[in-house]
Amino acid sequence: xxxxxxxxxxxxxxxxxxxxxxxxxxxxxxxxxxxxxxxxxxxxxxxxxxxxxxxxxxxxxxxxxxxxxxxxxxxxxxxxxxxxxxxxxxxxxxxxxxxxxxxxxxxxxxxxxxxxxxxxxxxxxxxxxxxxxxxxxxxxxxxxxxxxxxxxxxxxxxxxxxxxxxxxxxxxxxxxxxxxxxxxxxxxxxxxxxxxxxxxxxxxxxxxxxxxxxxxxxxxxxxxxxxxxxxxxxxxxxxxxxxxxxxxxxxxxxxxxxxxxxxxxxxx
Amino acid sequence: xxxxxxxxxxxxxxxxxxxxxxxxxxxxxxxxxxxxxxxxxxxxxxxxxxxxxxxxxxxxxxxxxxxxxxxxxxxxxxxxxxxxxxxxxxxxxxxxxxxxxxxxxxxxxxxxxxxxxxxxxxxxxxxxxxxxxxxxxxxxxxxxxxxxxxxxxxxxxxxxxxxxxxxxxxxxxxxxxxxxxxxxxxxxxxxxxxxxxxxxxxxxxxxxxxxxxxxxxxxxxxxxxxxxxxxxxxxxxxxxxxxxxxxxxxxxxxxxxxxxxxxxxxxxxxxxxxxxxxxxxxxxxxxxxxxxxxxxxxxxxxxxxxxxxxxxxxxxxxxxxxxxxxxxxxxxx
Numbered sequence: 001x002x003x004x005x006x007x008x009x010x011x012x013x014x015x016x017x018x019x020x021x022x023x024x025x026x027x028x029x030x031x032x033x034x035x036x037x038x039x040x041x042x043x044x045x046x047x048x049x050x051x052x053x054x055x056x057x058x059x060x061x062x063x064x065x066x067x068x069x070x071x072x073x074x075x076x077x078x079x080x081x082x083x084x085x086x087x088x089x090x091x092x093x094x095x096x097x098x099x100x101x102x103x104x105x106x107x108x109x110x111x112x113x114x115x116x117x118x119x120x121x122x123x124x125x126x127x128x129x130x131x132x133x134x135x136x137x138x139x140x141x142x143x144x145x146x147x148x149x150x151x152x153x154x155x156x157x158x159x160x161x162x163x164x165x166x167x168x169x170x171x172x173x174x175x176x177x178x179x180x181x182x183x184x185x186x187x188x189x190x191x192x193x194x195x196x197x198x199x200x201x202x203x204x205x206x207x208x209x210x211x212x213x214x215x216x217x218x219x220x221x222x223x224x225x226x227x228x229x230x231x232x233x234x235x236x237x238x239x240x241x242x243x244x245x246x247x248x249x250x251x252x253x254x255x256x257x258x259x260x261x262x263x264x265x266x267x268x
Numbered sequence: 269x270x271x272x273x274x275x276x277x278x279x280x281x282x283x284x285x286x287x288x289x290x291x292x293x294x295x296x297x298x299x300x301x302x303x304x305x306x307x308x309x310x311x312x313x314x315x316x317x318x319x320x321x322x323x324x325x326x327x328x329x330x331x332x333x334x335x336x337x338x339x340x341x342x343x344x345x346x347x348x349x350x351x352x353x354x355x356x357x358x359x360x361x362x363x364x365x366x367x368x369x370x371x372x373x374x375x376x377x378x379x380x381x382x383x384x385x386x387x388x389x390x391x392x393x394x395x396x397x398x399x400x401x402x403x404x405x406x407x408x409x410x411x412x413x414x415x416x417x418x419x420x421x422x423x424x425x426x427x428x429x430x431x432x433x434x435x436x437x438x439x440x441x442x443x444x445x446x447x448x449x450x451x452x453x454x455x456x457x458x459x460x461x462x463x464x465x466x467x468x469x470x471x472x473x474x475x476x477x478x479x480x481x482x483x484x485x486x487x488x489x490x491x492x493x494x495x496x497x498x499x500x501x502x503x504x505x506x507x508x509x510x511x512x513x514x515x516x517x518x519x520x521x522x523x524x525x526x527x528x529x530x531x532x533x534x535x536x537x538x539x540x541x542x543x544x545x546x547x548x549x550x551x552x553x554x555x556x557x558x559x560x561x562x563x564x565x566x567x568x569x570x571x572x573x574x575x576x577x578x579x580x581x582x583x584x585x586x587x588x589x590x591x592x593x594x595x596x597x598x599x600x601x
Contacts, residue, residue: 076490087488093481095548096474104478105489113469 004067006031006196007165012061021047025222027215029196036207037200039217040240045200049167053085054078082164091154094143099123101142102157126160148179167198172206184210204233218243223250295542295554302561309568316571325567330452333559334511335534337463338504340555343538345500346480346547347403350531351410352508357527358418359385359512364427364522374434382509389505393498418524427522439517452514464552480547537562540590
């Protein structure tokens with residue numbers, strides 16, 4: 001495990017008109033680790049991800065990738081660095097098959113003609129490398145796949161590109177128990193292969209099952225980023241709902257406007 | 269690990285050809301319908317299944333078929349192009365302007381007319397993809413503009429190609445004399461092969477399907493959706509231009525007041541061929557079968573002396589059945 005974060009954000013600010021969605025956010029993602037990004041609805045998780053993936057421009061703040069300062073101004077910049085995002089439900093084209101989906105936007109060609117044989121081979125290798133064996137045929141339309149299989153294809157698509165950082169937006173939100181286990185196992189395997197993974201999730205069980213670090217956003221600010229084995233379930237819930245938990249979290253001088261509302265320990 | 273993902277119980281591989289066949293079920297259905305309709309007419313009237321009548325059917329498929337090729341791309345992206353009928357008439361008029369009025373040689377005038385069709389498509393594409401007008405409205409407006417321009421430019425009179433026998437040869441000449449196949453049929457076949465190649469083997473085809481299937485996912489995959497949509501509408505325009513050349517070469521004249529109604533027949537051919545109006549699904553082979561079904565019906569009903577009015581009724585019913593069959597199939601899978 002490397003001491004240098006693969007991706008480090010410092011002092012990220014983002015406003016939409018008068019509404020400040022992100023305030024002075026810092027976040028680090030390490031290679032070989034799963035960093036869970038948690039937070040209540042509206043805490044700014046999705047906005048933060050869209051800043052990382054280049055969809056939104058930040059108002060202030062710095063990005064460091066492999067220790068070097070970088071600019072991410074478009075999704076193209078992000079993918080050039082090796083950052084891939086797996087979106088919750090927008091990721092796949094139902095009427096295309098698995099291979100076509102995995103290579104969408106980066107098709108292999110020989111001259112004018114699409115090189116289907118090579119793409120099918122590479123897709124097969126990638127899925128095999130991730131120990132995915134549940135799909136019957138690589139030429140199946142994605143519409144005929146189960147939710148878990150779809151998520152698997154979406155993740156495999158992100159991995160195909162020698163990506164270094166994969167961001168997963170609630171990959172298990174719509175899945176049943178068995179399929180959730182499948183996808184979490186796959187997420188773990190990505191990190192074991194040396195990728196940095198950022199997992200956005202609402203589900204505490206998922207977070208504790210698979211993550212190495214937990215970053216908790218509270219009302220647009222990073223309440224805490226801690227190692228998963230140094231924090232309890234209840235503390236994470238407190239960070240999410242109150243922004244602080246004991247020694248952890250936002251201190252009063254930064255958060256006076258809402259400190260009065262918190263009742264420490266109420267949820268514990 | 270006992271995760272279902274790796275337990276290997278579902279590893280039974282299904283051959284890829286079987287998956288491919290399943291994906292193509294609608295085309296097989298359309299093809300079967302074509303055979304059934306053809307057999308029906310062949311049994312009903314002995315004048316129907318002759319060589320010359322089959323050639324006749326192919327010849328009458330040319331204009332609708334050519335228009336339907338480009339329309340297939342547009343409909344697969346989830347769009348529609350209503351301007352192809354009158355656009356065709358305008359291109360025919362422009363062909364007359366280039367060749368008869370301006371005196372360009374046929375070898376230059378024909379590409380110019382086809383490119384003019386591309387220009388119409390380009391405007392449609394910009395209206396739809398860049399200005400974000402709904403395709404129905406944008407191309408409806410173009411349909412009126414093209415109709416009007418065709419009349420204005422030609423001063424509402426047909427332009428005759430009588431002094432340019434080389435031009436009419438494009439449709440009515442016979443490249444291979446022994447077979448008695450008009451050139452227009454050969455041109456349609458070549459155009460269909462080209463369209464099929466573009467749709468199934470190139471980036472343009474892949475993105476045509478992906479845009480119709482999930483435009484947001486396509487954009488998130490780093491694909492310039494706007495640009496490819498403009499390309500698709502421009503391509504439809506080029507086929508419109510080609511159809512304009514073929515119809516005016518067949519008639520020996522450019523008829524500015526015609527064209528209206530062809531777009532609906534072309535769209536009908538595309539839909540009968542299994543292309544979904546919702547986008548994301550369709551094929552050139554299906555479209556060709558759809559166009560053939562329409563001309564076999566028209567021809568067969570004519571031979572059986574069924575009045576034109578009833579032909580339209582029957583064609584309408586066929587479209588309903590084709591679309592309904594497609595919906596039933598979707599529910600089952």
